[in-house]
Amino acid sequence: MQHDEQISESTKVRVYSKIEPYHHAAGGWGALLSVARNLKKQAVVTRGAITLLNANQPTGFDCPGCAWPEQKHTHTFNFCENGAKAIAFEATSKRVDAQFFAGHSVSWLKQQSDYFLESQGRLTEPMYYDAKTDHYVPISWDAAFELVAKKLNALAHPDQATFYTSGRTSNEAAFLYQLFVRSFGTNNFPDCSNMCHEATSVGLGDTIGLGKGTVTLEDFEHTDAIFIFGQNPGTNHPRMLSTLSAAYKRGVNIISINPLKERGLQRFQDPQNKLEMITNGSTPISRNYFQPKIGGDYAVLVGMFKHLYEWDQEAKKSGQATIFDEAFIVQNTAYFDDILQEVAATAWQDIHAHTGLTEPELLQLAQMFKDAKRVIFCWGMGMTQHRHGVANIHMLSNLLLSRGHIGRQGAGACPVRGHSNVQGDRTMGINEHPSDALLDRLEQVFATPFPRKHGLGVVESIKAMAEKRIKVFFAMGGNFSEATPDTHYTYYALKQCELTAHVATKLNRSHLTCGQEALILPCLGRTELDLQVHGQQSISVEDSMSNVHLSAGRNEPASEMLLSEPDIVARLAEKVLANSSIKWRWYIESYDRIRDAIAEVFDDFKDFNQRVYQPGGFHLEHPANIHHWRTQTGKAQFMITPLKAVYEDTEHQFSAQYQQQKVYTLMTMRSHDQYNTTLYGLDDRYRGVFGLRRVLFMNELDIAEAGLVADQYVDIESIFSDGVKRIVHQFRIVSYDIPRGCLGAYYPETNPLVALSSHDQRAKIPASKNIPVILHPTSAPTDSTNLEPAALES
DSSP: OOEEEEEETTTTEEEEEEEOOOOSOEEHHHHHHHHHHHHHHTTOHHHHHHHHHTBTOTTSBOOSSBOOOOOSSOOSOOOOHHHHHHHHHHSOSOEEOHHHHHHSOHHHHHTSOHHHHHHTOEEOSOEEEETTTTEEEEOOHHHHHHHHHHHHHTSSSGGGEEEEEOTTOOHHHHHHHHHHHHHHTOOOOOBGGGGTTHHHHHHHHHHTSSSSOOOOGGGGGTOSEEEEESOOHHHHOTTHHHHHHHHHHTTOEEEEEOSSOOGGGTEEEOTTOHHHHHHTOOEEOOSEEEOOOTTTHHHHHHHHHHHHHHHHHHHHHTTOOOSSOHHHHHHHEEOHHHHHHHHHHSOHHHHHHHHOSOHHHHHHHHHHHHHOSSEEEEEOHHHHSSTTHHHHHHHHHHHHHHTTOSSSTTOEEEEOOSBTTHHHHHHTTOOSSOOHHHHHHHHHHHOOOOOOSOOOOHHHHHHHHHTTSOOEEEEESSOHHHHSSSHHHHHHHHHTSSEEEEEESBOOGGGGSOOSEEEEEEBOOTTBOOEETTEEOOEEEEOTTSEEEEEOOOBOOSOTTOBOHHHHHHHHHHHHOTTOOSOHHHHHHOHHHHHHHHHHHOGGGTTHHHHHTSTTOEEOOOGGGGTOOOSTTSSEEOOOOOHHHHHSOGGGOOOGGGTTSOOEEEEEEOOTTEETTEESOSOBGGGTEESOOSEEEEOHHHHHHTTOOTTOEEEEEEOOTTOOOEEEEEEEEEEOSOOTTEEEEETTTTGGGSOTTOBOTTTOOBOTTOEEEEEEEEOOOSSOGGGSOSSOOO
16 A cells, blocks of 8 residues: 655645555445535535435435436435535535636636536536636626527528537426527537447347336346446446345345446445444345456357357257247347347357456356346446447347347346436437437427438537537536547537537536637526426436436525526527527426427327326336337347457557557546546545546556556557557556456546547447557656646647
8 A cells, every 4th residue: 555645736735645445335334424524525514414305305306416216215315425425516505606717717727627626616607708818707698698699690500509418407408408409400419328328229229119228126126137237336326236235135146247346246335224334234236246358248248149049059959948038039029030140150269259258157147147037137338338339239138138038027128327317318309310200299399390410419529620510519517528538639629619608507627628709607406496487496307217207406596696407598599599489488487388398299298297296207118118119120129240340340450569569458437436527526435546536447467467566657548540649647556356458547537548439330439448558657746646637738
């Protein structure tokens, strides 16, 4: 263990860093202590504690963190550690007001860390970037809307603007937003789905007809086996651990398939369990844990299917019951013979060359899948953020379909999404590739023509901004510049815009990456009262399992000048679309009116207001669960990509200069004090990292083989076929349980290493979990490097 004392000149705080193994279970007393510290840090101990009591309650607000569903029988305390951090930071007593911006130039703020920016508090009034003084200055709401309208209406074509959406945007705001943007004349809708679960949306859309999960929480009470692929619930979805803990106690076989050994997948101390807390006990989570190498998941899934295929062939020869669910397959699926031919033609040696598992491990994994009568597959971005993320989802779906695990109680697909309404935004029409059916219905309801040309997602929007084909960037929340790949290129792209505008609650680095003109438009947070003409308003959200429910804040707004997201959209639409027949501001008087319009457009939302006001809201049934397949064939479709197409990727064919160097595969990931790009602290408790972010997790044998030692510093350089030099500096090596040849590091610090061109071919999702890199030994930092910005501009 090594301790370093660092002093940050920008924050004037003393930071102690250490690498020290954490021996406790996930959750428990460590989580409660973290919650208390964060409430104290934000100076909201009493107010914050009261606010937390309203989180995820029937009459309260939906946690602004993850999208894991609420339990049927809610507790008085129905929040997790990281959700509490999100709530504490939103309910903070700290403020970023006009005086703050007057005292800090944009150039100075750029030099501060992301943690520093997040810690300054809530934005309080609209601000305009004055390039002459390099400061943000106050601007009235009317003037801000006038500026956006002027810029948009001066464009040669609506497609010269792009409109980003964060997953925290409510259903009501998202619906008005897509209505406004399409009324303006474009389908340019980059959103956070493009960077996380787009591969899920495309892959499940191909195979079962709709890009959503099929399970409910009740299914976890009836399942025999839960397979968790490429997901770390202990940090990213901590409330899921309560569900997994209960399943383990019922005897469910929980199998984790993940390159890193994660504490949340090993054991959990439930803060709601008095006995565990008193005795300092815990519950195991995974009965079996497999560590494929990064990118090996596809080969693992193909190998599992090949084992099933061979067992099925043997069963048929001996007259035994078949392994595959033939009745289900014949009645409900298409292309099954095609996948059998491809799997049969795939050699075992090619499969084993890529899994990172031993042959007995792969056999055991397939055997456990075969033996379970009701199986749930859970997955996160470890499966989607690859150049072949869609292929991964196809294979997950293939396995489930082959055994009839779709539409069966206790079985199905469970993609675990991040933001609390990222799925709802898609349901509301935030999609750069809208269906004709959606556009037809919108035109029918609003008697307005809408553009049919498909728009641009995240990757395409960045390129278009860099090439000056897009001149206006508008963001409904989020931290675009830090969430996206190829950080320096993204910075450059944003600065080419004539206007960048951000709706936000807190200051972040995207607000400092300004176009020629820039706006910050502060909005109400999830925890705050939203008062309109007809009184207090509620918004609605959709969780990862398609449950739609209301959310109503209780806190007084951080500033009298804040507007709600729906109000911002409506006022902007009114300014931009002077001749629109849509009564934009009328909708804001009562959000029930927005929900009535949603019900007119989407059949699944019939009687929206009547159903959503019921306790717990309502569930959107997945058509696949009643074996209604919305695919081209009208059936569930088996789809497979040849193994060679996945592992002989030309993007990862390097020039001769790298042939003699050791090339590793790096995955980006979150620390425990982090939610997406938001940093709540500098610790990663479960992985034993404290006060540090520029760390590199590495197998101890790889460290020795490379002639390195733990705690040594290295620069990390990614190598792609485009030949562009991408490098991040001074990362401290941490010895960790990770497969040979594999590395892990935090984003956004390592986002500069991800080439914009390195993405899934169809979903365009950045391949942030599969980055080819080389290492260069370097000296230790002499300043507070671990508090530096994620990626300083070149």
